[in-house]
Amino acid sequence: DIFRSWQALAEQNEQVDNAFWQGKRLLITAGPTFEDLDPVRFLGNRSSGKMGFALAEQAAKFGAEVTLIAGPVNLATPDKVTRIDVRSAQQMFAAVQENYQQADVFISAAAVADFRMTESSEQKIKKQDGQEGLTLNLVKNPDIVAWVAEQADKPFVVGFAAETENVIDYALSKLQRKKLDMICANQVGENLGFESDVNQLTLITSTKQKALVDSLKRQQAQQLLQFLAEQL
């Protein structure tokens, strides 16, 4: 009957994906990093982690062995995914350094903070009477995805570029500058990207560009893994 045919077709499609991803080892970072100023205050960013978690979930369904390094997010661990929780960029960097050599593919979907405090204060910073302003001196964080792309034994490296303007141009320049194998250009704006279930993504390698139709991050994760499989 019709339902059985549809189900068989669906299973066949999954088989095709499985065939490629079965046993492949993916290392994925997801979510924001929070950089503590003191025990109370932090510098954060709006990444929800949904894209990275959707990729981890989908890849695991396709039979890949997935390690997910997650910043502070409110998301459940997908089935069959190994999760490592971190807070700061430095913690995420350490977890990536420990795990990248076991990976066939590294997907850097996290929105890593560019800067952190020179030193986090162990006590809450108190404002003084009559103090009208505060100056924060920040230093650059390690560039995790660029570091992985520089290693001799590097996996296939996929980055993300989230921008409010000129996203394709910026993504292309980031791909070249950081020597990435692939980059996902992510247009951020009204109801798009951060903290949202929908996304406007363009997948870019040195020779190809593929714009995905606006859709749910879940479905885009499938399309992204499909496109990625064609590059490997």
Add this chain to the structure above:
Amino acid sequence: DIFRSWQALAEQNEQVDNAFWQGKRLLITAGPTFEDLDPVRFLGNRSSGKMGFALAEQAAKFGAEVTLIAGPVNLATPDKVTRIDVRSAQQMFAAVQENYQQADVFISAAAVADFRMTESSEQKIKKQDGQEGLTLNLVKNPDIVAWVAEQADKPFVVGFAAETENVIDYALSKLQRKKLDMICANQVGENLGFESDVNQLTLITSTKQKALVDSLKRQQAQQLLQFLAEQL
């Protein structure tokens, strides 16, 4: 039987509370405020909003009319509570200014950011090649609880002081400096306070101090409302 007696006693206890809080109007702020640097980055703090939400829930159960002004938190609105969502300190201040005159009691349980960016950038701030540091210039946010305490038609004003050290001394000085009617001193530390279900609270007025036993924020909300009722 025993169950009936226990139930009757419990209902009687609730009646006592109800008698006082029935129809009283409470304005409560809860959660952190997030100060945007640009569409992606923000300065945040670790308040979960649990204490303010527990107070709102309990007061509504006691029959009070509760308006809850909530910063960015992941918490469901308690039954029969009117909720106003805000993000920044300035938005919270505007919501308080609109609502304080209708309140008998104002409880400032929110962890309002002391400072914000001079101006939030509408486009994502890009780091430049070779840029090794970033300096953020912040300005003071309005002091919401002090502003309410200064008004001629002010409600009974309750503040919170969350500190990692010398919390009672600091709370007493804040009570006097800001002319609050009552302050709740909150010891923040390992497994205490921020992002936690447990809390170490001392309730302070100009003439009284009452240390609550370590316990769940829910139970403390009841004790706090009880103590508060005795001051009104």
